[in-house]
Structures are given as C-alpha cells and as structure tokens.
Amino acid sequence: MVSTAPYGAWQSPIDAALVAAHEGAPEHVGTIGDEVWWVAPRPAENGRKTLVRRLTDGAEAPALPAPWNVRNRLTEYGGRPWAGVARGAGGPLLVFTECSDQRLYAWEPDDPAGGAPRPLTPVSAVGGGLRWADPLLLPERGEVWCVLEEFTGEGPQDVRRVIAAVPLDGSAAEDRAAVRELTDDRHRFVTGPRLSPDGRRVAWTAWDHPRMPWEGTELKVADVAGPGAPFDDVRTVAGGERESVAQVEWAPDGSLLAVTDRTGWWNLHRVDPDTGRAVNLCRREEEFAGAPWVPGQRWFAPLPGGTVAVVHGRGAQRLGILDPETGEVVDAAGPWTEWRSTLAVSGTRVVGVAASPRTAYEVVELDTRTGRARAIGARHTDAVDPAYYPEPLIRTFTGPDGREVHAHIYPPHSPDHTAPADELPPFVVWAHGGPTGRSPLVLDLEIAYFTSRGIGVAQVNYGGSTGYGRDYRDRLRERWGVVDVEDCAAVAETLAEEGTADRARLAIRGGSAGGWTSAASLATTSTYACATIAYPVLDLLTWADGGTHDLESHYLEYLIGPLAEVPDRYRDRSPLARADRVTASFLLLQGLEDAVCPPEQSERFAEAMAGRGVPFAYLTFEGEGHGFRKAASVVRSLEAELSLYAQTFGIDVPGIPVLELAK
Structure with a gap:
C-alpha cells in the first residue's frame, strides 16, 4: 500500500550499512591462460582489496586472504597493482603490490606447499619509500618491469620515477642496488612499459610538470638492449605539450597503437614507431579514452585477428570491436551501458568491467566469435x-x-x-x-x-x-x-x-x-x-x-x-x-x-x-x-x-x- x-x-x-557493504567495484581485470582475475574491494575487511580468481569451471574465489591488501600508492592514487602469467607446470605465477609496505611480491597460488607470497623489493625508510605499479611480468627474462616511484627526501615532491626491472629470484628483496633502472629520470612521470611481440622494442608514455596527463604527454619508443642494459635509442614519436596520449599498446602484428587527442577527441591511431606518422583508425567526435589518472588504465586491447576491443562514446562509454581497415565499430550487445577503463584479451575473448542504471559493476566477458556477452564475475544481485x-x-x-x-x-x-x-x-x-x-x-x-x-x-x-x-x-x-x-x-x-x-x-x-x-x-x-x-x-x-x-x-x-x-x-x-x-x-x-x-x-x-x-x-x-x-x-x-x-x-x-x- x-x-x-x-x-x-x-x-x-x-x-547506510547496505550501501557500505556494496562500496567499490571490481577493477584491474586480467587473464592468466583461460582464467580471469581481478581486484575486488572488501569494505567490511578494513577497506582492503584482494585478488579474485575465476577458474575455468566458472568457480569464483578470493585468492588472497586477509590481511593482504592489493594496492599501491604510486602518486597517491595508485596504479595497476598486479600481473600474472600461465606456466606449463606449477600453475600461474603472479606479482602484486601490498599496500601496507608498498613492496612488490611474487606468488604461486597453486604451490602444493602452500607458500606465502615472497617479497621482491626492499623497504625504504626515506619519505614515502619505494612504490611499484603497472607491472609487466617477464619470467623468460627472470624479471618484472614496472614503474618505480622512489622518494629521495621527506617532502611529497622529493621523488623520482623511472621504469625499472626487478629480478624474480628475490635478490632485490633487501638490496635496492639489485633493481635495474631501464630509463633515466629526466621525465617526472612515466607509465609502465609495453613490449613489442618480437621483444625488440618497448613503448610507454611520459610527461612533466606543470602538465597533467590529459593536457600533454609524450609517446616514447626505445630499443630493448642486451641483458643488464637500459633501454637504448629512446625517442619521442608522438604527443607534446598540447597533445595527450592516454594509452599505448603493440598489436599482435607488431604495429603500434595509441589513443591521442590531437583531433580534439581521444581517437585510436596507428603510429609509425620510426617516423611518428599517425593514422586515425576511427575518426569520430567520441572519446576512445578518458583522463589517465593512474598507470595501467586500458580503454583498448588489440585482438589476435587484427581487430581492437575499444571502450568509446560521448559521455557514456560502451564496449565495441573496431575493424582498423574499415573504421567500423560493432558494439557489444547486452544491458551494460557503461564500461570502465580496464580491458583484457585472451584469444577471442574480451573481459572488462561494466554496469548499467539497473546493475552495479560486474566482470563481463565478450566472445568475439559469437558476439555473446555475459557476466562472469562479481555478478550483480539485487540487494x-x-x-x-x-x-x-x-x-x-x-x-x-x-x-x-x-x-x-x-x-x-x-x-x-x-x-x-x-x-x-x-x-x-x-x-x-x-x-x-x-x-x-x-x-x-x-x-x-x-x-x-x-x-x-x-x-x-x-x-x-x-x-x-x-x-x-x-x-x-x-x-x-x-x-x-x-x-x-x-x-x-x-x-x-x-x-x-x-x-x-x-x-x-x-x-x-x-x-x-x-x-x-x-x-x-x-x-x-x-x-x-x-x-x-x-x-x-x-x-x-x-x-x-x-x-x-x-x-x-x-x-x-x-x-x-x-x-x-x-x-x-x-x-x-x-x-x-x-x-x-x-x-x-x-x-x-x-x-x-x-x-x-x-x-x-x-x-x-x-x-x-x-x-x-x-x-x-x-x-x-x-x-x-x-x-x-x-x-x-x-x-x-x-x-x-x-x-x-x-x-x-x-x-x-x-x-x-x-x-
């Protein structure tokens, strides 16, 4: 009545208790083989964040018990805190950052001995310490590459940032000198590296005060030198003081893709890594990115067949599949009207985080072969x-x-x-x-x-x-x-x-x-x-x-x-x-x-x-x-x-x- x-x-x-119980949303999705992983909030557990694992049989389980807290404080807003790879035996290998000490850890969740995560980086007593984000896990090289934020004094501006290589054998856990710096610190800010399919080139973005990353960034490309050497022949191929490159990735065919707002809108371009010549792949008065507040945001992800999964729109952002040859975008069907800046690809599958006015954010998978999209994790249920x-x-x-x-x-x-x-x-x-x-x-x-x-x-x-x-x-x-x-x-x-x-x-x-x-x-x-x-x-x-x-x-x-x-x-x-x-x-x-x-x-x-x-x-x-x-x-x-x-x-x-x- x-x-x-x-x-x-x-x-x-x-x-208010019901609101608090549902505070936060899944973020930083990724795939490890056929499994899907993401970071999930736990407001009832002192506000920590944990990794959640979706197994191939569809079972979903928290992967890290309390008090582990998968978060970093890079620039205070953080960045992507984890990466993982599948292995032929022994299950997946993961690295992640722990909030309490800001160290980078390696973890083998299927270790039959039940081993706890082991630290890879040391603790620094200087200022805000050592912080790590946007990792790229390279077990074949015995390293993980990521952004290092290192405080040099007690003030909030006493800090330097580089791309660094951390050995996976734990030799840097107590020894800062064992961390190999791959770039110099000439730029105040950098994002994590993206390695070309042939392993010979690397790309990232950088910018400097007084700019913010949506004002102007530089797309950097370098050659990967031999073992123990920093990146070689570093050059700027796009961007500038009034051009924001929000994200960069290598496609499976070795071409370089980047979202830049040189047209007044963040559109997806193919960029020649030698000359910087850029071709707009879908010229629209729409955004194919958003403000890049933290390293590791992903609004697009290349697919093996040459197409690209894109989050795009004017206002609300939806998921689509872009054909770079025709410039056409086919949007995913389903009730989701808003997609977040996190995408991952495994084969023909695209995984992201999406919501609608009637559903909260959930982990959604799109099968590009069938066009079918479905919620596979953190599924919305009406409270x-x-x-x-x-x-x-x-x-x-x-x-x-x-x-x-x-x-x-x-x-x-x-x-x-x-x-x-x-x-x-x-x-x-x-x-x-x-x-x-x-x-x-x-x-x-x-x-x-x-x-x-x-x-x-x-x-x-x-x-x-x-x-x-x-x-x-x-x-x-x-x-x-x-x-x-x-x-x-x-x-x-x-x-x-x-x-x-x-x-x-x-x-x-x-x-x-x-x-x-x-x-x-x-x-x-x-x-x-x-x-x-x-x-x-x-x-x-x-x-x-x-x-x-x-x-x-x-x-x-x-x-x-x-x-x-x-x-x-x-x-x-x-x-x-x-x-x-x-x-x-x-x-x-x-x-x-x-x-x-x-x-x-x-x-x-x-x-x-x-x-x-x-x-x-x-x-x-x-x-x-x-x-x-x-x-x-x-x-x-x-x-x-x-x-x-x-x-x-x-x-x-x-x-x-x-x-x-x-x-």
Whole structure:
C-alpha cells in the first residue's frame, strides 16, 4: 500500500550499512591462460582489496586472504597493482603490490606447499619509500618491469620515477642496488612499459610538470638492449605539450597503437614507431579514452585477428570491436551501458568491467566469435527490490553564455511512498572529483539511499569533465571555482524554475575537487541551503606551496593560472579566504591520513567558521586517506549527511543518529 509522506521522510530498506557493504567495484581485470582475475574491494575487511580468481569451471574465489591488501600508492592514487602469467607446470605465477609496505611480491597460488607470497623489493625508510605499479611480468627474462616511484627526501615532491626491472629470484628483496633502472629520470612521470611481440622494442608514455596527463604527454619508443642494459635509442614519436596520449599498446602484428587527442577527441591511431606518422583508425567526435589518472588504465586491447576491443562514446562509454581497415565499430550487445577503463584479451575473448542504471559493476566477458556477452564475475544481485532503484534521466542544461552542461537527474522514487501534491522535493547536486572526472550513469546504492527517501540527486558533469572532447575539458582552464560552480548552479536553478525541485531545499555535495566546488559554491552563491564537503581543497595558496602530493602540485597552473602572475586569483577563489561569506550550514568530512588533501586545510576552515553562527559539523576518520574505504566510515558519513539534510530542510527522519551541529 502506498502511503503519503513528506519528501525526505520516506522509509527505505536501503540503509547506510547496505550501501557500505556494496562500496567499490571490481577493477584491474586480467587473464592468466583461460582464467580471469581481478581486484575486488572488501569494505567490511578494513577497506582492503584482494585478488579474485575465476577458474575455468566458472568457480569464483578470493585468492588472497586477509590481511593482504592489493594496492599501491604510486602518486597517491595508485596504479595497476598486479600481473600474472600461465606456466606449463606449477600453475600461474603472479606479482602484486601490498599496500601496507608498498613492496612488490611474487606468488604461486597453486604451490602444493602452500607458500606465502615472497617479497621482491626492499623497504625504504626515506619519505614515502619505494612504490611499484603497472607491472609487466617477464619470467623468460627472470624479471618484472614496472614503474618505480622512489622518494629521495621527506617532502611529497622529493621523488623520482623511472621504469625499472626487478629480478624474480628475490635478490632485490633487501638490496635496492639489485633493481635495474631501464630509463633515466629526466621525465617526472612515466607509465609502465609495453613490449613489442618480437621483444625488440618497448613503448610507454611520459610527461612533466606543470602538465597533467590529459593536457600533454609524450609517446616514447626505445630499443630493448642486451641483458643488464637500459633501454637504448629512446625517442619521442608522438604527443607534446598540447597533445595527450592516454594509452599505448603493440598489436599482435607488431604495429603500434595509441589513443591521442590531437583531433580534439581521444581517437585510436596507428603510429609509425620510426617516423611518428599517425593514422586515425576511427575518426569520430567520441572519446576512445578518458583522463589517465593512474598507470595501467586500458580503454583498448588489440585482438589476435587484427581487430581492437575499444571502450568509446560521448559521455557514456560502451564496449565495441573496431575493424582498423574499415573504421567500423560493432558494439557489444547486452544491458551494460557503461564500461570502465580496464580491458583484457585472451584469444577471442574480451573481459572488462561494466554496469548499467539497473546493475552495479560486474566482470563481463565478450566472445568475439559469437558476439555473446555475459557476466562472469562479481555478478550483480539485487540487494533489495529493484522497485526502490531510481529512474535516472539524461539531460543537457544551458549554462552561462549558452554553454551546454551535461547532467544525470535522479528524481525521488519509492514504491511505498508518495509526497503531498503541493510539495516539491529537496534536491542535492553532486559535483564529481577530478575535476577532470565524469559521473557515470550506473546503479549506485548511495544515490538510491537518498532517492528512495524522497531526496532527489542531480549529478553534474560540469565544464572540465571528460567524455565530451578537449574543448569541453578546457572550459575549466584558469576558471576552476567559476565554471564548475556556475554549471552546478545552472542545473540546480533550472530544476527549481521548472518545478522539479524545491528552491528552498537545494544542497550540494562532493569529495576532493567536488568538495572544492561545494565549498566554493557556498562562498560565492546563495543557491544552496547546505552542503556536504568531503576531503576538499580549500586554500589554493597552501596547495600551491607544497601542500599536496607531487602529481597535482602544479595542477593549479592550469586550473587557476601561474601563481606569480595571478596571486590575487589564488586568494580570492579560495573558500578559506571567503569563510566570512558562508552562511549556509555544512558537513565537513576528512580522512586523517589524506596525503592529497591533507587535514590541515579542513581544520583551518572549521576554525574559521567556529563561533560565526553558521551550523556545521566537522567529522574526521582515522585510517582513511583520500576517499573512504572502510564500511564503518561510509556508514558514519552517509548517516551524518542525511541528518544534515533533515535538520536543514525540516524533515523528521527517524532511525539515524542526529548530527550535532556547532555554531
């Protein structure tokens, strides 16, 4: 029976504990022979990540017991943490990085003696230590090649990065000198190497401050020298300061494939490794890649017959098979509408991770011979009746100067409740992180947590988001804190003007760069009644003066402008400098081990707001970094957020702890 109740006060079976139990998604898929492996989150196990193995008979089992945690902290965001190969006898051989000590380990899961993983690399007491990512396992050479991030001092920018070879015999486990460096450190950032089929050439990408990898990277090619020697005749064959090469791979026939945005869109090209001449294999105003935040992301994977599996689209990204000879793409059938940046190929099989508005991310296999796609791992099961899931709308709004703003709108929805006819619902604008990110249109129980209670959600892919071409990304150049704030406000205000949302009950929330947008919105607009601000950037001057990790330490030159030329802009746009203009209530959430957005900024913001009469709460989380992985943290933060909305919007929400708001 459907009952009438105010928006926001509806009862829902989707509680915070259920959301936390389903936090995260499978990632970093790979194949070892006919087996499929991937990294899976375990929020209930202190937020660790484990390897999961799907055997040839279809059985699926966690491969590494607690407390093993398969993750690395390369550039703090990490990179692909594992690789594996099949062997003629003895089962597969794997290497992976362990989060607690950041060492690289070798592991033989079918060892009849039940041997534990053995370390391959040493521990360094200097700064952030030694970190390894994007491994290429080469047992025939007795090595694993990967990105090495080595701290040379205690500061976050005291670091160098190279491609290195680690011996598989364990001789480097206590001896840094046994690690062989294959490149020099002339470039600040590198991705993992890709070896040509004949073993004679290698390719990778590199870039330097102040650029981020979606601004400009270089495609490097080198010759593989003899045993014990570094790469030879290193040369740049594509890319530059205004061209982003997001991924590079060798095809089985020895040709070099790369995704570059030289046309204004990330398209797949065949690149001559000698001359750099590039041929666009599918010229479309679509993206065949996304922002390459971490080494090891894969939006395309060459197949043995000459075709290429590609993740592509404008906005939403789907899986297709590209014929390079004709430029035609045939998309995989099935309910999945969004594919992540992880693909693996084994023979004629393509494996990836995909979701839809009705299903969470699961491991999906496409048989290119039959065209059949099926979920084979981390299969979605409905934790509650799907009738409680939201029904999203894809919309394009008009922002300032007539510019397009892309968004996903999730109206309140419940099979049990309806609201009084004369009431409009509260809405929360979600600003994604990055800011070079994108909100995918997929089932997210965190969204359903609010919509099933009668609170609408608007995910805004504001100017600067990926998925819509380089010009759309570049709207944020020197206008961070302006374009993102304006675009989010345009969506919120349009929803209010058209009668979709209650203008008096609008909120905004976001984490990281989304936290910045939320805080900046409170400091510069009167659109919102409250905000949830998670692990944010709040003070640009501190950020620019060594107050963050190395990867983004010069990012503000793009987002704001050179500090020496526009110092006032850094002060004027910082929410911390505008704390006196904040009049709306807010919740501030911060992980105490966050190296990207350190707690110091949140602490100063809370101190600046104390005693000013604005209701707010500042919650900190032990053992959490940039983003919350532990189930308990997710529960606490979600319930606090709902309580903030209840108090601000005047809603009675029983059954959740009341958030204490200071003034």
